[in-house]
Amino acid sequence: MAANNTVMSGIRPTGFLHLGNYFGAMRNYVKMQEEYECFFMVADLHSLTTHPDTRELKQNVHRVLAENIACGLNPDKAALYCQSHLYETSELYLYLNMLAYKGELEKTTTFKDKVRQHPQNVNAGLLTYPVLMATDILIHRASYVPVGKDQEQHLEMTRNFAQRFNHRYGEVFPEPMAFNFGQTLLKVPSLDGTGKMSKSENQMATLYLSDDDDSIRKKVMKAKTGEAPIEKNADMPEAIGNIFLLMELVSEADVIASYKHDFNECRIRFGDMKKQLAEDMVKFIAPIRQKTNDILANENYLKTVMEQGAEKARKSAKATMDQVRMVMGLNYF
Ligand code: TRP
Numbered sequence: 001m002a003a004n005n006t007v008m009s010g011i012r013p014t015g016f017l018h019l020g021n022y023f024g025a026m027r028n029y030v031k032m033q034e035e036y037e038c039f040f041m042v043a044d045l046h047s048l049t050t051h052p053d054t055r056e057l058k059q060n061v062h063r064v065l066a067e068n069i070a071c072g073l074n075p076d077k078a079a080l081y082c083q084s085h086l087y088e089t090s091e092l093y094l095y096l097n098m099l100a101y102k103g104e105l106e107k108t109t110t111f112k113d114k115v116r117q118h119p120q121n122v123n124a125g126l127l128t129y130p131v132l133m134a135t136d137i138l139i140h141r142a143s144y145v146p147v148g149k150d151q152e153q154h155l156e157m158t159r160n161f162a163q164r165f166n167h168r169y170g171e172v173f174p175e176p177m178a179f180n181f182g183q184t185l186l187k188v189p190s191l192d193g194t195g196k197m198s199k200s201e202n203q204m205a206t207l208y209l210s211d212d213d214d215s216i217r218k219k220v221m222k223a224k225t226g227e228a229p230i231e232k233n234a235d236m237p238e239a240i241g242n243i244f245l246l247m248e249l250v251s252e253a254d255v256i257a258s259y260k261h262d263f264n265e266c267r268i269r270f271g272d273m274k275k276q277l278a279e280d281m282v283k284f285i286a287p288i289r290q291k292t293n294d295i296l297a298n299e300n301y302l303k304t305v306m307e308q309g310a311e312k313a314r315k316s317a318k319a320t321m322d323q324v325r326m327v328m329g330l331n332y333f
Pocket of ligand 1: 010132137145147
């Protein structure tokens with residue numbers, strides 16, 4: 001089936017987005033909403049597979065919505081909704097579960113990881129996590145799914161479920177593919193020089209969109225820089241290269257060029273450079289944090305956003321489910 005113009009992605013409601021999420025995912029979403037029919041969903045049901053305690057869920061869902069809107073997602077353009085508000089999800093999940101094999105589900109990398117992390121709670125929902133994710137995508141018959149590398153296996157399984165369904169019952173679903181707007185994703189290194197910025201790692205090495213100005217300054221000033229260069233035009237050690245990468249995200253081009261020049265001339269002062277980066281980070285993050293807090297303070301607004309998103313999602317899901325039931329032969333009247 002030919003690709004359409006529909007984009008779908010899910011966001012885990014774990015609260016607190018960081019700079020890596022912003023440049024990795026959010027900015028992509030914000031661009032996509034201009035040109036595609038977008039469904040962005042908060043995956044609250046998925047979180048039940050590992051976090052059955054729901055006490056903090058409401059707060060987390062609100063935060064993730066507020067941060068996404070503060071980053072530029074527009075609820076009038078994209079459908080921004082909560083997974084649990086779209087009841088059709090449960091129905092399609094059930095049908096797709098009949099087409100998913102125990103063997104392939106057990107082989108999924110994320111399942112094996114989670115079994116290791118939560119050996120006392122290996123529930124059937126955890127096993128069928130990829131089926132629920134496939135449901136999220138297929139229920140809108142989406143062609144494009146902006147996700148990171150860690151979700152690619154789930155996406156491949158989604159294509160398999162779609163194919164099986166189409167072959168068994170009739171063509172309903174396009175096969176969705178991973179999609180990133182523009183060419184490459186920006187690399188956002190962590191501040192301690194070990195890999196990418198991510199929330200599970202060292203909190204001091206991660207800049208959150210909710211960090212206050214002083215925390216931002218403190219974290220940046222502690223960032224690893226390595227040895228100062230001793231000869232001109234030396235190769236750049238990774239640690240200082242990472243500081244430059246972070247500057248590329250938030251600092252002016254001529255400022256970056258002048259520090260590069262100083263590095264090449266062995267005149268660079270890492271302390272000054274980090275001060276500059278800290279101030280540019282503050283300038284970048286502070287407005288997003290403030291906007292997030294304004295939105296969080298307005299529960300009525302959040303409620304309207306969720307209702308509006310759910311309505312759009314329902315309309316799209318209803319159209320799919322009418323076809324699904326028809327081709328499956330579940331129409332007895
Ligand atoms: N599993 C995804 C993650 O952990 C979240 C998610 C749920 C998702 N449903 C989705 C992503 C549908 C893309 C499409 O990040």
